Amino acid sequence: MTEAIVTIDHLRVTFGKGADTVTAVKDVSFSIAPGETVCVVGESGSGKSVTSLSLMRLVEFGGGSIVDGRLTLMRKDGPIDLAQADTTTMRSIRGRDIGMIFQEPMTSLNPVFTIERQLTDGLRLHLGLTGSAARARALQLLRDVRIPEPERRLKQYPHELSGGMRQRVVIAIAMACEPRLLIADEPTTALDVTIQAEILALINRLKREKGMAVMFITHDMAVVAQIADRVVVMYRGDVVEEGPVAEIFANPKAEYTKALLAAVPRLGEMQGKAAPEPLRLVGQKFVPKSLPPAAQPEPLLEVKNLTTYFPVRGGPLRRHTANVHAVEDVSFTLNKGETLSLVGESGCGKSSCGRSILRLVEPTSGSVMLDRKDVLACNPRDLRHLRRDMQMIFQDPFASLNPYMRLMAQVAEPLRNFGLATGSDLIDRVAALFDRVDLPRSYMRRFPHELSGGQRQRIAIARALAVNPKLIIADEAVSALDVSVQAQVLNLMMELQADLGLSFLFISHDMAVVERVSHHVAVMYLGRIVEIGPRAAIFENPQHAYTKTLMLAVPIADPNTRKLDSDLSFKPIPSPMHDRSYRPTPSTYDTVAPGHLVLRD
Amino acid sequence: MAYLINRLMSVVLTLFLISIITFAVTNILPGDVAMMIMGTQSNPEALAGLRESLGLNDPLIMQYGRWIGGILTGDWGTSLVFKEPIGPLIAQKVTASALIVVMSMTIALVCAIPLGVWAAVHRDRWQDSTASTVALIGVSLPDFFWGIMLILLFARGLGWLPSSGFVHPVDDFQLAIRHAFLPSLALGLGLMAHLTRMTRATMTGILGQEFIRVARAKGLSEGTVVWRYGLANAIGPVMTVAGLQVGYLFGSIIVVESLFNYTGMGWLTYQALLNRDIPLIQGSVFVIAAVVMLANLAVDLLYTLIDPRIRLA
Numbered sequence: 059m060t061e062a063i064v065t066i067d068h069l070r071v072t073f074g075k076g077a078d079t080v081t082a083v084k085d086v087s088f089s090i091a092p093g094e095t096v097c098v099v100g101e102s103g104s105g106k107s108v109t110s111l112s113l114m115r116l117v118e119f120g121g122g123s124i125v126d127g128r129l130t131l132m133r134k135d136g137p138i139d140l141a142q143a144d145t146t147t148m149r150s151i152r153g154r155d156i157g158m159i160f161q162e163p164m165t166s167l168n169p170v171f172t173i174e175r176q177l178t179d180g181l182r183l184h185l186g187l188t189g190s191a192a193r194a195r196a197l198q199l200l201r202d203v204r205i206p207e208p209e210r211r212l213k214q215y216p217h218e219l220s221g222g223m224r225q226r227v228v229i230a231i232a233m234a235c236e237p238r239l240l241i242a243d244e245p246t247t248a249l250d251v252t253i254q255a256e257i258l259a260l261i262n263r264l265k266r267e268k269g270m271a272v273m274f275i276t277h278d279m280a281v282v283a284q285i286a287d288r289v290v291v292m293y294r295g296d297v298v299e300e301g302p303v304a305e306i307f308a309n310p311k312a313e314y315t316k317a318l319l320a321a322v323p324r325l326g327e328m329q330g331k332a333a334p335e336p337l338r339l340v341g342q343k344f345v346p347k348s349l350p351p352a353a354q355p356e357p358l359l360e361v362k363n364l365t366t367y368f369p370v371r372g373g374p375l376r377r378h379t380a381n382v383h384a385v386e387d388v389s390f391t392l393n394k395g396e397t398l399s400l401v402g403e404s405g406c407g408k409s410s411c412g413r414s415i416l417r418l419v420e421p422t423s424g425s426v427m428l429d430r431k432d433v434l435a436c437n438p439r440d441l442r443h444l445r446r447d448m449q450m451i452f453q454d455p456f457a458s459l460n461p462y463m464r465l466m467a468q469v470a471e472p473l474r475n476f477g478l479a480t481g482s483d484l485i486d487r488v489a490a491l492f493d494r495v496d497l498p499r500s501y502m503r504r505f506p507h508e509l510s511g512g513q514r515q516r517i518a519i520a521r522a523l524a525v526n527p528k529l530i531i532a533d534e535a536v537s538a539l540d541v542s543v544q545a546q547v548l549n550l551m552m553e554l555q556a557d558l559g560l561s562f563l564f565i566s567h568d569m570a571v572v573e574r575v576s577h578h579v580a581v582m583y584l585g586r587i588v589e590i591g592p593r594a595a596i597f598e599n600p601q602h603a604y605t606k607t608l609m610l611a612v613p614i615a616d617p618n619t620r621k622l623d624s625d626l627s628f629k630p631i632p633s634p635m636h637d638r639s640y641r642p643t644p645s646t647y648d649t650v651a652p653g654h655l656v657l658r659d
Numbered sequence: 660m661a662y663l664i665n666r667l668m669s670v671v672l673t674l675f676l677i678s679i680i681t682f683a684v685t686n687i688l689p690g691d692v693a694m695m696i697m698g699t700q701s702n703p704e705a706l707a708g709l710r711e712s713l714g715l716n717d718p719l720i721m722q723y724g725r726w727i728g729g730i731l732t733g734d735w736g737t738s739l740v741f742k743e744p745i746g747p748l749i750a751q752k753v754t755a756s757a758l759i760v761v762m763s764m765t766i767a768l769v770c771a772i773p774l775g776v777w778a779a780v781h782r783d784r785w786q787d788s789t790a791s792t793v794a795l796i797g798v799s800l801p802d803f804f805w806g807i808m809l810i811l812l813f814a815r816g817l818g819w820l821p822s823s824g825f826v827h828p829v830d831d832f833q834l835a836i837r838h839a840f841l842p843s844l845a846l847g848l849g850l851m852a853h854l855t856r857m858t859r860a861t862m863t864g865i866l867g868q869e870f871i872r873v874a875r876a877k878g879l880s881e882g883t884v885v886w887r888y889g890l891a892n893a894i895g896p897v898m899t900v901a902g903l904q905v906g907y908l909f910g911s912i913i914v915v916e917s918l919f920n921y922t923g924m925g926w927l928t929y930q931a932l933l934n935r936d937i938p939l940i941q942g943s944v945f946v947i948a949a950v951v952m953l954a955n956l957a958v959d960l961l962y963t964l965i966d967p968r969i970r971l972a
Contacts, residue, residue, distance in 0.1 A: 116875055153878035160876075165869040170891045170966055180877040215967040231877065 061132060062089035063238050063271040064113065069127035069141075071108050071117060082108040082122060084295035090239065095265060095272040097282045097303070099318070100292035101540035102511075106275045109292070110241045113273075114158055115140060115148045131155060132238070154184040157232030161244040163225035167216035173200075173227055174212035180234045199230040203260060220630070222253035229260065236268060243275045250403040250567065252628040255611040255621065258285050277540060279322045280570065280613035283307060284620055291315050303617045316340050321545035323570040324615045329598060334397060334575050336549040339542075349556055351396055351577050358561045359392040359415070359529055363644075364424035366407075366414045370635060383634045384410035385421070386585035387645040392529070392578070395555065397562040399572040399593075402582035403608075405631065408565045411582070412531045415563070416448055417441060429528060446476055449522035453534035455514035459506040465517055466502035472524040491520040495550060512543030519550065523558075531563045536571065548575060569612045573597050578653075581605045584634055586645050591654030601656040662969075666959060670952050677948045678730070682723050685937050691715055692937050695739050730945065736938040740930060745942045749927070753946060755825055756916070756923035758835065759843045760908050766847035767854050768901060772890070774851075775858020775897075780885055782863055790855060797852025802911045806845040806918045813841060823920035842919045846911055850904055857900045861893040868892075895965045902958030906951040 071083040083105040090096045098106045111117040112124055113131075129140035133155060143151070152158075160166050167176060177196040181187040187195055193212070200208035203226040216224055225245060232240060242261060246254035262285060265272050274285060282289055286303040291312065299312040310316045317340040328335070335348040366385035369378045385407045392398040400408040414421040417433060426433040428447060436444055449472075452458040459468060469488050473479045479487050489499050495516040506514055515535065522530050532551070536544040552575060554560055566572050572579060573593065580590040581604065589602040600606050607628055610621070636642075647655035693709040694701070710716055714725065729735060735745035778790035814822030820841055828835040865871065866889055874888045875881075912925030920926075924947065931939035963969045 114876055116872060119872075119875065149878045149880060151878070152876055158873075158876040160869050160873060162869050166873050168870045168874070168888055168892070169968060171888075179879065179883075183878055217968045228873065231873065234877075 062091050063132050064273075065089040065128075065130040066109065066113070067128040067130065069109065069112060069129065070125050071105070071112055071122050072125050073120075073122045082295055083112070086127075086292070086295075086297050088290050088297060088300055090271040090273055092238070092271050093265065093269045095262075095274055095285055095287045096290060097274045097276060097286035097288070098290045098292060099276055099279065099282050101277055101318075101542065103294070104292040105295040106292050107243055110158070110243055110273060110275055113140060113239075113241065114152055114156060115143070116152075150184070153180045153232075153237070154235045155237055156239045156241060157235070157237035158241045159225075159228050159232050159243065159245045161247050163221050163228055163248060166228045167224055169216055171215075172212065173214055173216070173219075177212075177227070177231055177234060180231060184235045195234075196230075199234055200227070202233065202264070203227070203230045205230075221249060222256065222630075225249060225253070225257055226260070229257070229264070233264060233268075237270065239271045239273065240265070241273045241275070244277070245274075246281065247276070247278070251569070251613075252403065252607060252611040254281075255613070256628065258613070261285070278613070279319060279541070280324070280615040283615045283617045284613045286617070291318070307615075307617050313340070317542060319615075321542040322615050323545075323548075323568075323574040325570040325573060325609075325612050326597070326614065328573045328593070330594075332594075334552060334577065334593075336552045337545045337574065339545055339549070347556060349395075349397075349552060349577075351393065355393040355396070357391045358394045358429055359563070360425075360427040361391070361415065362389045362425045362427075364388045364411065364414055364421055364426060366410050366419060366421045368410075368419075378638065380635055380637050381640070383585050383636055383640075383642065385414055386634075386642055388424070388582075388585075388587050389645070390578075390580055390587065390590055392561050392563060394528070394561055395559040396577040397555065397564050397575050398578045398580065399564040399566060399576040400580050400582055400587075401566055401569060401572045401608075403567060403631065405634070406582040407585040407634070408582050409533050410585075412450070412533050412563060412565050416445065416450060416531060418450075443476075446525045447527050448529040448531065449525065449527040451515070451518050451522050451530060451532045451535040453537055455511055455518055455538065456506075458518055459514055461506055463505075464502070465504050465506065465509075468506075469502075469517065469520050469524055472521060476525060478525065487524070491524055494523060494554070495520045510543070512539055512547060515539060515543075515547050516550065519547075519554075523554070526558075527560070529561045529563065531565065533565045534567070535564075537566065537568065544571070551575070569608065570615075581608065584631065586657060588657040589655070590647075591651070595651060595654040599650070599654075601650050601654075603659075662963065663960070666956055670956055673952060674945075674949055678727055678945055679723070681941050681944045681948075682726060683719075685941050686719060686722075688935075688937075692739070695935055695937065726941065730942075735942050738931075738939045739936045740934045740939065741936075745939055748939075749924070749942055749946050751827075752922065752924045752927045753950070755827070755921065756909075756912055756925060757950075758828060758839045759846065759912065759916075759921070759923065760905065762836075762839055762843035763846035763850060763908065764901060764905070766843060767850035767904075768897075770847075771851045771854035772858050772894075772897065775855045776862050776885065776890060776893075778855070778859040779862035779866055782866075787859075790859065794852040794855040794859075797848050798856075800849075801914075802845050802849050803914050803918055805848045806842070806915055809841045809845055810919075825920075825922045838921065842912075842915050842921050845915050845918075846908060849911070850901075850908065853904060854897060854901060858893060858897050861896045862889060865889050865892045891965070895962050898958050898961060898965075902955045905954040909947045909951060 066089065067087050069083055069086045073080045073082055086109055088096065098109065100106045108117055108122060113129055124141050127141060130137050131140050174193065174196055177199060178192040181192045181195055196212060197208050200211055205211055205223055205226050219227065246257050249257060258281065261272065276282060283303065289301060289303050289306040290297055291299040291314065293314045299306065299310065299315045306315065310319055320340045321337060323337065333348045333350040364385055365387055367381040368384055370380040370382060371377060372379040388411055390398060400411060402408050410419060413419045415426050421434060428444065431444060433444060466488055469491055470484055473484055473487060488502065492499050492502060497513060497516050536547050539547060548571065551562065555562065564575055576593045578591065579593050579596040580587045581596065581602065583604045589596060589600065589605045596605065600609055611628065646658045648658055650656055693706055693713055693715055697706055697709060714722060733746060737743065738745050738748060741748060774790050778787045781787050810822045813820045821838055824838055826834045826838050871884060871888060874884045912923060913929050916923045916925035917929050924943065928943040931943055
């Protein structure tokens, strides 16, 4: 094996001083060779980002300090210990020997400078390129990352570019001076699956062409399986396991790795199963029961031709000039005790659809029947009562709880609101809800900030359950959670469904999770359902071109099934904004099999 | 361009509303122009005659029409106190006040931006608490307190600068600046405190953004990262607040100009109010409102130059 480009040796990083010192990285050692991709995986707080920031010595800007260990980087003129390097040396290394990509493409670029300026200031600084030479190189870099119309992009500002394009620019910036090591810190987490697939393929190709070493930080085991040569598994500041990717997936040794892999839903693993089934977690005694649909399905929610437009205003008088067609002629039926998933990429209208059903946004037309009651015809009073039957769980458990209220009061609020319980009865019912979502009753006196993300989402579920709803709309309810926590929350939702006969409208972008929990699946694109049917039909026999694209883009948590061999370039999603005069065609469907409908294009 | 037209239209509309309010308020006040001219002990018949000749018995809408017509054609009426045409009088005083407004704003920005950035860079350390304390003292004490302190120190104590009076910049520019300096400093100190806190808050947010980390990861020096990448993003919000403070400044100059016996707009408005000089009150209030709005328009237009995201809107 060739000599490593970077070797981390017993790294230890702490934050804070004195009694408040927190050790983020305890004792981490590994190395990366040229042309090798090492994935560092772990859940939030495992110290994986801190490790990468230490290599750049950017950890100091966040208040951290490297207290022990060596960070040896092989430069052209010999090895250097980054942990001991001075500020000037570090500045000559950042952007020159080590390039870095961050998670959030929307905020990674300076909003007030042009793309050209942001691309060239590294070139000016490290390579001494100026004027037309710098410009030519910038143009070449944009071509390397396959940005359409690179000449035009140079003059543009970040807000004029889509998320995927911005991430390509960030990669181009990191690649500008042909670094020997590229650090990618969750570079695809904030992106849609099709764009994620493109970016992963791009990083892979650049690594091959330039012979770089890549340190790839992620929490997503499927991404690891797709891109890693070697894997370093981190847990609470320590490396718990390290090895070649195939070995880690086939034969994990550490208990933590096993638990992590067990918690990952894998696309395709539900093949041949009739009904959703909770994940089998490590250390779990009982055998999870599957959730067969009722023999005589009874519809709970019937949505017909639901359409929601958002007005766009323009001109000096703020006139209504155009509409965003967020939900376009959507129809589906959700049965009692079942889960229907709405799946699609950002902007496809899945969230607007969920909100329209609850009338959190007012639909433009269509009909929504909940248990044979017309939701859209309700007056405000009736609607308030009807909302007892339909509750919502939101994506962000941090933002959806009131930070000033005790958890007891938050869970009790729906009960009080509908006057369902008072006094000791109220306390008993709240306590029962805490039991139901597996939270200790002592937590009733706590505030949201005293809980972890998964615990907060349990509170949100308890709050939704308080009024015994028939329908729960879960809008990306597990997307913000770590995989092991995500698995627990998913299992809880399935358990509640089995016990209480709940129906879920499950809104998600994650195909593997959707495959796990759904009885029926509807794929959304540009406001319309392009394909709907039983879970097995959609996943095993996709018919619509977009469904196929989506399936192709989803990374599979199996290193033997790699999809990144060639550059991918999916069609960008067109704008859903149209003039007021625009009259869309109604959605018409072809029936492939009973219940399996495909939109006619 | 559409944005500019949009903004200008709203300025015209707001000025129109302000003219109505100004006119209405001065008419609701007890007493009228005729009584101010003739005095309270005057003969009721003569008073009635004057009222008739001044058109004060006409419907309010007609009186307003005459007044606004005069404003638009340059005939602003005659001041009852100064016995001079109001137009030229206000024009002269506005230049005097513009000098201290511009000077105090410059003093405030020149001090506040570096201080705020410095505090944000050293967040939660002694530099930050020092800057915060200085700012807090500046905010909590009224302008006239600073005025008195400055007069005691620079005029009485050191004798460096004059403590009162006004010299027109066209007559003697250097002397005009010397006379305007202490009132400007008194106003600037309070303003600086606000702007320092604003700069600090904005910069703190910006320095926590990912693009700052990306800039550091490129190997740029800390100076470039903070003063170019950071400040370019902070300057817009700070300028917006500075623009809003122009309104506050025109409130404060009434006190400060009187204290320094600096005969500007504030002093003029004060005299007008004191003597119930209704035509002059109407003219002054209208001009001050117009100046404040134009200052904010200027800031908004400047913002479009700084932040490319606004241009499309």
